[in-house]
Each structure stands twice: as structure tokens, then as C-alpha cells.
Amino acid sequence: MDVRLLTLNVNGEQHTLAVPVCKTLLEVLREDLHLTGTKHGCELGECGACTVLVDGEPILSCLALPIELEGREILTIEGLMEGGRPHPLQIAFAEMGAVQCGYCTPGVVLSAKALLDRNPMPTRQEIAEALSGNLCRCTGYIQILDAVERAVAWVRERRLILEEGRS
């Protein structure tokens, strides 16, 4: 068995682990690091539930090998809170009804974060495109798109307030 000692940067913390190379990031996150917020619905790259961010880009953890991710910044849903405060996307999802069963939610929130970090003012169509790999069976996506739009508006308002404060 090809087992390697790897150091992974997950949610800003360094973890050194002995990992068989055939273990996917999904398995390591859930089973070794007990970060069970990352979900799995097919393990074949077809549902998007296991989406996490690597250096800010959304990837499917079920198709990623940890050995290829040393030195990269891995962000899971557990790492999205800052100082115990939920991210605006998390609050918006909770408030706008974007969460029903919640199983697709971590992946959707992270895909949305990747979008907003790249494009802080996306159109509704751009949001839908960015989330097109994250299947949801509960919401019909509508309140999910509403929530992302709400988060966009909040972030913009906050920036405006900050700018006004400065001027």
C-alpha cells in the first residue's frame, strides 16, 4: 500500500497525516480530519455535494487526491466562519430559505463563495451558471439564488458604508 506522510493546509490549519495515496480528499476530510460538513452524494463527480475550495477555486473533493494538494489552501464549509461569525453567504442562506434538507448546502455555499470572490457583482444567470454543478432536489434553486443575491447586496452595502466612512 502506497502511504505517504502529507501536510495539508485545511481551513488555515496544518495537518500532518499518513494517507494512502488512493484516498480522496473527501475521504481524508471526513474520515481523518472529521470534517463531516463536506458531504457526498455519488462519489463520482456527478452531484457537487463534496465541493470544497482549493486556492479559492471550487473542486470536487471526491475526485481529488490529497497528495496533489500539499501546499495548497483547502477551504471546507467548517472554515468559512470567521471568529465564530458565519460568513454573509451562510447567514443569507439561512435567512432566505435556501436550506431545506441542507445536504447540498455546504457545496453550494462554497461554489457561491468562489464566484463572489472572483466576481463580486454577478448577475442571476452568472450565479446559476456557477452553481450548475451543484444539484439540489429540495429548493428548485430559487431561494438559493435569492440568498446569493442577498449576500451580494450585503457585501456591497457594507463596502459602501465603509467607503462613506472613509470619505
Added chain:
Amino acid sequence: MSRRVLHDGGAMLRLPPFRYFAPRSLDEALRILSDHGSEAQIVAGGTDLYPKMKRRQIEPRVLVSVRRIPELSRIVWATHGGVTLGAGVTLARVLACEDLAIAYPALARACAVIAHPPIRSMGTIGGNLCIDTRCTYYDQTFFWREALGFCLKKGGAICPVAPGGTRCWAVSSSDGAPVMIALGAVLHLIGPHGERTIAAEEFYRDDGIQYLAKAPEEVLVEVTLPREDGWKSTYWKLRRRGAIDFPVLGVAVAVRMESGRCRDARIVLGAVGSCPKRIREAENILEGNRLEPDVIEGAAHAVSRAIRPLDNADFLHLYRKRMASVFTQRALRELTDPPPR
């Protein structure tokens, strides 16, 4: 008990064990590949390979990742036009490059409709060009294939698509392949016997199993797209949903116009056979003519006549055949400026 290290706490579909190498140079990669022979498999983004490994369709003992080889991650514009894309350039990176979209709209179109954003940030252009052929009888779990009786492509003696025949009819399912052929791309390979270049059109073989003219120990290093040179191009894709799905028909069209007439045309169909198919009969109808509606229609019908999709992908095969004509017309109309009528 040594296997206990494998996992603790979960239940899911897993990869079979393998050894893993991540060479930092082409030389090293070639050495590892030749050391391990048929047991080795090249991997880049893994988005096509890993699901197939999890379903035990492909069971390599050794994986050779090409991610760390610098040559594979370059995008180099030639001084007189044309661009060379490293095979390991991710689809997301291709999409982020506006110059590529301007010069080669068909490529940008094709990359934009591959799977979905996370797959595009993992998958590479080289990986897409080498993607395994697909079939509704083959892209199934071990359990399913065993229940059916294994097929010719993996472990069996007959092809359930055409049980009387002797070949595998799995479908070329790359969005990039027909586009690269239409754009006249050239592929650079390196292998134990040195480097070689091959036209994209020659890279594919009409066989569901041996679908690439690439030896397993050869590495696809880069793809060179020729100078834009007046070519206009586009790509139309048929699939059930607006994301996630593989193409079940891809129409790549490139034309070069001269004083209102079509000087050159390339029409390449993807996902209707085991390799992308260039339809010269249709190109001939266009060349030398104004792209009037009747000419376009004639070419479209020639396309539809020339292909023979089988019932081993989504949608009825006759529907795919019919759509080949519709999509060809739409692609050509899109490229005709101003559009006829």
C-alpha cells in the same frame, strides 16, 4: 489490521489502491511510464479517470500524474499568431483567457460547456482530448456490468451495442476533440522514441477501445492552434441539461470566407461515433459558395447522412442523427454574417 489505515468512519465508493508518481520533468515521466509498462496510467485532472477507477472500469496499478511537469502548464503565443497550450492547462484557465476566446471562439464555447465549474477547474485540455470513450453499457459499476455480462471494452467478448460485430462502439465524448480538428490543431507527443507531432484529426481512431493514436507510454505535451487567419469558428453541443452532461452530439464548424464566398470549411462531428468525424462531403458543398440557406441546408443534410450514431448514449440515436443536421445549420448560420434572411 494494517488495512485499518485506509479509512475510519465513512462509507462510500472508493478508488482501488495504486502507486502514485508525480514526476517533475518529461524525462522522469517517460522513465516511470516505461518502467511500469501497461500497469501505468497517465493522469492529469482525474475527473474522467477517477470515476472510472471507482467503478473498476480502469484498474491501473500505477498512476503517473503530469501535473508537476512545467511544459504542460504553459500557454505560449507565437509571435506571428497561433498559440500553444500545455496539455495540463485547466479548462477554467482556457476560459479565463480572453485572447483565446477572441481568436478561437469554438474552443472557448466547447470549454464553457464541459461538465460544470468544479470539473472545469480540475480538468485539463489534454485530459479532455484524451477522455475515454463512453457507452451506456460500459460507464456503469462493476455490479451492473457483471449483471449484464461484461462488454468488449472491459472484460467481455461481445459488444452489447452491436452483438454481431467484432468491434467496440463506445462514443468519443470529448467536446474539445472536434473543435481542435476544426481549428486545425496539431498535437505534440513525447514518448520513449522521441517527440512527434500529429494533426488532431489523426489523433483519433474509429475504435471504442483503441480510440487514440497514442501509445500508452506517450505523453501528450501540448496542442498548437494555428494562426486565426480569417477562420471563424463555433461549437454546438447537444445534451439533455444545460450543465453536467457529456455531449451526445457535438458540431464544430470553422469557415474562412473570401469576398462573400466560403473559401475553406471544416465541419467536425463529435459524440456520434468512436472518433470525431470530419464531414468532407459537407465541406465540399460549402466551399466556393455563398452560404445561402440552400447551401447550408445541403451541407447539413450531408452531415446527417454521413453519420451513424448508435443507441448507446442519451437520446434516441435517430434523434441525434437528425439533430446533427439542425445543429450544423445553426452553427453555419451563426457564422454567416449577416445571417441569411
Added chain:
Amino acid sequence: MAFEIIGKPLPKIDALPKCTGETRYADDLQLPRMLYAKILRSPHAHARIRRIEVSRARALPGVHAVLTGCDLPTRFGILPVSQDEEALCVEKVRFVGDPVAAVAATDEWIAEEALRLIEVEYEPLPALLTLEEALRESSVRIHDYGDGPNIHKMVSLEFGDVEEGFAQADYVREDIFFYAGSTHLPLEQHAAVAHYGPDGKLTLWSSTQTPHYVHRALAKVLGLPPSHIRVIATPVGGGFGGKSEPFSHEIVVAKLAMLTGRPVKITLTREEVFYVHRGRHPVLMWIRTGVRRDGTITAMHVRSFLDGGAYGSYGVATTYYTGALQTVTYKIPRYKFEGVRVFTNKPPCGPKRGHGTPQPRFALEVHLDKIAEDLGLDPVEMRRRQIVEAPSLTVNWLRISSCGLRACIDRVVEASGFREKFRRLPFGQGVGFACSAYLSGAGLPIYWNDMPHSGVHIKIDRGGGVTVFCGSTDIGQGSDSILAYIVAEVLGILPQDIRVVTADTDLTPVDLGSYSSRVTVMTGNAAVEAAEKLRRLLFRAAAERLDVPEEQLMARARRIFDRADPQRGLDFAEAAQLAEARFGTLGAVGSYKPPQSPRRYKGAGVGPSPSYSYSACVVQVDVDPETGFVRVEKVWIAHDVGRAINPRLVEGQIHGSVYMGLGEALMEEQTFRSRLGLHKAPSMLDYKSPTPLEMPEVECFLIEAEDPNGPFGAKEAGQGPLLPIPPAVANAVYDAVGVRIDELPITPEKVLRGLNDKARGGSGRVGPKSIPSLAWPEPIRVEPPPEWRDVPTRSS
């Protein structure tokens, strides 16, 4: 009266933990020394098991136990009349994916390897894969029970003399429809963890909508006293009806835990979820309706043929449901229903969102659209004129206690501009209209008894904290939050002051489960009763302290105060302490049982409900006549929810229903390889679930026709809004391109086939042409309620 909490778009109490990854679903659970189970499944659609050899598997290091059918021979099933499942097949396998053996090992790799070491010798039997085959090949029997060879259930009911009704009609039309099977496809694969302690007590955590019924099945199959079994439903990552009965894997992990003395977990693979199924029945339907010249219905006769798959599941109920609710939207004075469910060698069908009613609703609403066109009537007005009254009894004795359908229709027709668009849009664009109704919980429990359907227990602690205990299961619809909102409203506190403990058979009073859209109405009523009991105690204690008459007190914003002088009051916690001092430990229970059915007859168990919700929708489509692709541009939908306890959650349920309805209308379908019975597409890639890019804009209107039987007047919202979507899409496609696709899903191929047929001078209809001829039993004849004694007479 103005409410504090009810009617507000508050966040769900469990939403943030779900957004931060804290919520623990079944597969997230991990116990020390846990083993992993895997199930060996049949590769044959129909076969006798000759021999199973497990010794090699048992000998594999790391394997702790191997089970076969003879270890768990007791049959089970969700319905008492269809106890036809075995945790692991004993003599026969009946579909590809039927469970045959199971192992528990130290990890999944070993478990999987052990499965490969199990040798099963099968004797293949002819597989019956279609309804027609199952009815024809009576020499092959999938089960040895039922109403005939391969006939699980056959029913025939007649309410009044339908022929008398048809005789009064000016026009009679017959149509045949087919509605394809589809699956729930929850994002979360089924998972369960079992623990068996040295005290002889079993705990099962499972992703289930119905812990109560799992509890019953475990007791039966394992032979343990029910008091020694605890079933905890973990947060369910999507159910839609697919996790609402006891499953093989739940029993298997429990047994493995008992044998090994170690915790055992199982998570099904996505492929296995397709085999476990219990999804939408494929139904072939024939419908015949008599109308007067103005469209008034004089009689209706419906026949449905259900392809049930390999086991009973909820199938008897499903069969009745394909006939029961036709009568609750429009006045139908004479009604006859004949239904049959057959066994086939495919994964068993069961309840999926709408349970047996979307299929006949599709048939009815398209059929009415055709009748309106035949008679030159406005399809909206024709329906609108004959909406059921409230209160009233339908011809089949269902009690309508409220009906907001007229308002639903008016809202969507106006908002969509239906009248301006219908038959007037350019070729390729079209609008379609449909209505529907659904029940808010079944009037009768699955196991007939006189006990409540739902129980709630509330305790108040000295700090003013309130804990609500209820057996209900939150499957994402928000039932935990509904409990919190209702209790908060009654006690005058905030939802965040309340802890909700649900779905634990040891800790919580029984609630029958999250199925048949019953939870808001039933747990809500039970919660109101329990909370009001406690409020009385708090008021009595507060009244004494404040010297204010009890009737003058009010509870709001964490205070109890004098309505006339709001300054005069107590903190909620202070009142709780006074009440505890005065009355002892504070706790109260509430329970709910639906009203009695007005009439008993065989088959009357399916259909009655405390209330019926109503929906109306308009769908606008753009059909590409060259490709046959149908793009849904917009959906306008109004839903009569009685009262929206939380409008945002109601809208979420409507959106989800629209989504699922669109999936079924346009692309989702369970398909099988004809010879082998192999599922064609057991993956999330090949089974087409719409992405955000397929979802149109949806404009929702909430209609609040308060229902006397609902908590604060509330009715269901989780399933009903799915029903009008498929027929509205079909009607819109016809409006757009003039072809009738009488068979779901409406795929591009079918649209093109219709257009081709039309171009060649045909009708353009695509759909089934005939129904099997069947000797239906003599109907059970039920006298209609007195108001239906007369049929409207024929136009002069």
C-alpha cells in the same frame, strides 16, 4: 388577531447549523469500534436461490459477521396487508438489486472483498418487466399472494350510477395517458448506524422519514421487545417519500450489531439508492368524462394500471390514491374508479411526493383541456364554474372543510396574462393551465387503531427554557421549526428560546412520520394543545401574582402581562417559576387524531384528510420546433395553504414541488433494459435531475383559505403544488406547437414525433393507444351523500 411569529418569514431553527456543516447526518456518525456493512445484491431480475456459500467470506480476516436470508426470515413491509419483504431474500430474488447477503467488517474494502467471496447459485426464472407481461404471463408468479396472478391489488368503486351520469351528458370523451416512473434522488444516500448494548438494548440511527414504522419492523423481524429498541431519525438529507418505510439495510445493520456486539454502519451507494427506489409508479390511465354543453361534469370513470415493481411497499394505498382525489377539485356527481397494481421484476415503487395522485391529476387536467377545446369553452372558466364548495362532501364522501381554489385560479390567470396569451402566442410559444388538490395528512393511520397520530410533549424549565418533544421527522421541510414557531406563538416567547427534540422513539411521543403531508396539521394541532395547557398554568400563576383576571392576560415577547395595562406583567421565566412552585414540575402533552370519516366502506381508508390544499398554475413554454426542446419560461402558481405558518418555507415547498414536477414533466424517468431488467441509468449523471439552468422563474401566490381543522388554519404545502405542473406543461406544449404529448416525460424526441405526425396529416398526438383488457371485479357500490342524489340534467 395579529400574530407575533405565525406568518413571518423567519429562518428555520436548524438552518445555520446546516450552513456551517455542523448538522450530523447518519453517515456523519462515528462510534468507537464501529464496523462497516455491505449488502450483496441480486444480479438477476427474477431467480430462485439454490444455494448460498458464505464460508470463504466468513474466513476473511477483518470480517466479523455474514448474514443471509435464513438469519432474518420474518417478513416485513410498511402496510399490514403487504408484509412481503425479507431483509435478505430467502428463496427468491425479484429484481436486480434485491438484497441477498450482508457482511460486517472492519472496513468497507474488506466488506466489499467479502461480498465477492460469497457464492450464490441462482436458478434464473423468466423476468416480467412490463405491466402487459405481468398480466399476460400468469404462469410466472412473482409473489404468491394478491388479487390474481401478479396482481397485487385490484379495486373497483362506484359512487352513484355512472351510467346514469353519462346518460345526462351532452358530450363524452375518453383519453388514455401514461405517466412514467421516476425516483426521489435525495442528495443524501440512505445510511444507518446500529448499536446493541450489553443491556440488550438496540439503538438505530437512520436517515428515515418514519422512525415509528422502522421501530415496528425492527421489533417484528428481530424478535426484540419494542421497549428494547430505540430508533433515532437523523436529519434527513432529502426524502420526498423515498425514506418513509422500513428498509432491508436498517434491519441488516441492527442484526449485525446484535451478532457482533459492535456498532455497525451502512451507507448505500448511489447505485443502491436507485435499486431501493420506492419512487413514482409508472401509471397507465384511461379516463372517460361526460359533460354538459357548458362543460359541467355529469360523470367520470377512471381506470389506472400501476406498474408496482417487485414488492408491495405502499402500493395498495397508491392504487387507491390514483382514484381517490379526482373528486376534490371539481364537482363530480357520479364517479367510478377501477385500479390495478401489478408486480414486475423491477425495483419496488412506492410513495413519491404526491403519492399516486400526480399521475391521475395529469390525466384529468389534460383531458379537461381537450374537452374545453372540443366544446369551444374557455379552459379556465370551465373549471372555475364547477369548483367544489366548502364545506361539503364529495361524491366519494370526502369532507371538504375549506377551498381557496377560486382565488388561486384568479391570481395566476391574472398575473400570467393567460387570457391574452392562450391560443394567441406565436407558433412555438404557449401557455398551459391546470389545477389540483392534495390532502393534509391521511385520515387513517397505516395500522388502524384509536391512538393519536401525533403527540407532543412540552416541558418548561426554571430558566424559562422550553423543550418540545415530538416524534416528527424534519426532512428539510422545516417541521422542527414549525413546532418551534407554534409553541412560541402560544407561549409568547421566541422560536430561539425553544429546543426541539424530535424523531427519537425513546424520548419523543409517537408521530407517525413525515409522509402524506401530515406534519404541520397534525403535530401543529398537538403542539397547540400542549402549549395551551401550559399557558393556562402560567396564566393562573401569573394572575395570582399580578392580581389580574386570567382571561385578561396575554403572553408575548417573553412576557406575560395584563392586556389592559401591558406594563403590568412578569417575565416568562418568572411566570414559569411561579407556576412550578404552584403546580409542580411543568410539563404538558397534546395529541391529535384526525376527524372521523363520514362514511365507512371498503377503500374508504384512502382519501379522507383533515383538509385539502388547492393549487392552480399557469406555465409558459418555448418549444423549439426543430429540436423539440421545451424550455419553461415561467411558472405562475397559487397555492391555498390555509395559513402560511412561515411564508418563506411555504414558498420553498412550492418551488421544490414545481422543480420536481418539471423534472417529471420533461426529463426524469426510470428506464430499464428490456431483457435483463437492469436499471438503465443508476447514477446522477445518467438519471437527469434538472440543474439551476433548467429552472424557470416561479411567481408564487399564497392563498390563505383558513381551514377549521388546521393549526391557525394551516394546510399542507409540501406535495400539492407538484400536481398541476406536469399537466400545465403538457397543455402549454399543445398551445405552443399543437401536439398532444399524452405521455410523460415530454422529451424532445416525443415533441418531434408529434410534429412529424402532424406534418404528415396525423393528429400529432403521442401517447399510449390502448389499455389492457382486464376482468374488473364487480364494483363496490357506494351511495353518494344526499346532496349528490341528483345528476345535473342534460342541456335542452
